[in-house]
Amino acid sequence: MAEKGETTRARILDEAMRLASREGLEGLSIGLLATSLDMSKSGLFAHFGSREALQIATLEHAAGRLQARIAPVAQLPPGPGRPRFLFQVLRGWIDDPCLPGGCPVTAACFEFDDQEGPVRETLVAIQRVMLHGAAEVFEGFAHPAWNREQLAFEFNALVLAYHHGARLLRADRAADWAGTALEALILKAQLPPGR
Amino acid sequence: MAEKGETTRARILDEAMRLASREGLEGLSIGLLATSLDMSKSGLFAHFGSREALQIATLEHAAGRLQARIAPVAQLPPGPGRPRFLFQVLRGWIDDPCLPGGCPVTAACFEFDDQEGPVRETLVAIQRVMLHGAAEVFEGFAHPAWNREQLAFEFNALVLAYHHGARLLRADRAADWAGTALEALILKAQLPPGR
Numbered sequence: 001m002a003e004k005g006e007t008t009r010a011r012i013l014d015e016a017m018r019l020a021s022r023e024g025l026e027g028l029s030i031g032l033l034a035t036s037l038d039m040s041k042s043g044l045f046a047h048f049g050s051r052e053a054l055q056i057a058t059l060e061h062a063a064g065r066l067q068a069r070i071a072p073v074a075q076l077p078p079g080p081g082r083p084r085f086l087f088q089v090l091r092g093w094i095d096d097p098c099l100p101g102g103c104p105v106t107a108a109c110f111e112f113d114d115q116e117g118p119v120r121e122t123l124v125a126i127q128r129v130m131l132h133g134a135a136e137v138f139e140g141f142a143h144p145a146w147n148r149e150q151l152a153f154e155f156n157a158l159v160l161a162y163h164h165g166a167r168l169l170r171a172d173r174a175a176d177w178a179g180t181a182l183e184a185l186i187l188k189a190q191l192p193p194g195r
Numbered sequence: 196m197a198e199k200g201e202t203t204r205a206r207i208l209d210e211a212m213r214l215a216s217r218e219g220l221e222g223l224s225i226g227l228l229a230t231s232l233d234m235s236k237s238g239l240f241a242h243f244g245s246r247e248a249l250q251i252a253t254l255e256h257a258a259g260r261l262q263a264r265i266a267p268v269a270q271l272p273p274g275p276g277r278p279r280f281l282f283q284v285l286r287g288w289i290d291d292p293c294l295p296g297g298c299p300v301t302a303a304c305f306e307f308d309d310q311e312g313p314v315r316e317t318l319v320a321i322q323r324v325m326l327h328g329a330a331e332v333f334e335g336f337a338h339p340a341w342n343r344e345q346l347a348f349e350f351n352a353l354v355l356a357y358h359h360g361a362r363l364l365r366a367d368r369a370a371d372w373a374g375t376a377l378e379a380l381i382l383k384a385q386l387p388p389g390r
Binding site for chain 1: 216217219221222295296297301302304305306307308309310315318319322323344345348349351352353355356358359360362363364368369372373375376379383388
């Protein structure tokens with residue numbers, strides 16, 4: 001029974017994630033989700049309690065889906081293969097046809113950055129985990145003098161710019177630009193900073 | 196008379212820009228703007244014609260305000276001073292207290308990237324101009340073998356990551372991270388690509 005409940009919840013949140021990708025997290029409501037799933041609004045209200053709780057659950061669900069794709073990175077030996085793998089996963093996520101409007105978490109980062117409250121707090125927590133993960137892929141081969149937050153910032157920068165180039169500009173070359181920037185970052189990370 | 200009309204329009208659009216920064220462009224409506232300016236909704240409808248036209252006018256107004264701040268870059272001699280100046284302007288724009296939720300254009304880039312129509316087209320046009328400008332600041336000192344789009348991509352990347360770090364994460368060090376990334380990009384741009 002618990003398992004069935006989990007499957008139903010995952011199915012509901014997959015659809016919520018798709019809607020948030022298309023409409024923005026601000027456009028996601030229990031009513032919209034109910035219509036889209038052909039479920040009763042009251043049933044979904046019973047499940048989530050509020051629109052805000054649904055928004056938070058959707059963000060956490062998206063982050064969980066993405067983390068599951070990222071997890072195999074830990075099986076790779078330390079080295080450039082790790083940031084390359086992480087970027088490929090993120091690229092696949094941004095391009096995923098299940099996310100018709102790009103990553104709903106990334107969009108929400110720019111939508112909710114000034115709106116105090118639990119949605120923003122959830123986003124900050126998710127982004128901190130992502131940045132920590134981005135720093136970790138450089139462990140074991142980056143020059144030890146590098147500030148890990150700097151590497152994570154620069155990795156995140158090229159992921160954001162890839163999202164912008166691929167989804168907004170629909171530039172075929174966005175993947176090349178990001179790939180070139182990534183290889184330069186991997187090279188740079190192995191030298192002392194400031195070189 | 197024409198001048199007064201222009202001033203009124205600029206004042207209206209400054210407020211629309213502020214609201215779009217806070218609420219997102221999707222949250223911007225003629226009704227909200229009328230309330231905020233204590234003007235009649237019908238007057239604003241007469242002025243803009245539709246919510247979509249208001250959204251487009253607001254984006255173009257924001258881009259114009261930003262371009263006016265950027266314009267002095269052309270007075271600087273070609274060299275690293277140009278990308279540094281451009282970044283300082285963009286940083287000032289992102290941090291501007293008149294934009295309580297960060298740059299409304301950047302947020303809209305992630306909000307509207309999948310929504311076909313004139314708003315999206317306006318955003319794409321604005322971003323192409325911005326990226327062209329970002330490429331231009333490297334003219335005259337970057338190694339000629341560099342692809343200008345690559346440099347623009349990497350410059351845009353650090354601006355997006357600065358927005359993310361400063362506005363969402365509220366990281367005091369975001370400016371340092373972006374500054375370090377910028378100096379590395381300036382250095383790299385002067386060497387042949389792939390070095």
